[in-house]
């Protein structure tokens with residue numbers, strides 16, 4: 001992971017913590033399957049183990065995800081997106 005990516009990840013983690021402290025996140029994370037190359041960067045960085053790689057694609061366990069956005073910040077393929085919660 002490059003320095004720039006690491007800094008981005010730290011800032012994102014801080015933003016995620018702020019969301020957890022000051023209010024519930026209004027969005028959830030989703031994987032855009034056709035963009036995912038299964039590199040596992042998101043799996044490695046997820047602080048709660050909410051991402052598993054299945055058949056070469058990342059999958060997010062929505063019940064475990066805290067919407068901290070770290071996975072979005074490390075994915076080099078734009079395969080993680082935020083979407084509004086219904």
Ligand code: SF4
Pocket residue numbers: 031035036037038039040041042043057058074075076077078079080
């Ligand atoms: S970091 Fe992106 S490309 Fe890599 S496994 Fe996760 S979603 Fe897929």
Ligand code: SF4
Pocket residue numbers: 029045046047048049050051060064065066067068069070071072
């Ligand atoms: S947004 Fe969810 S899936 Fe992504 S790193 Fe944070 S807790 Fe894990």
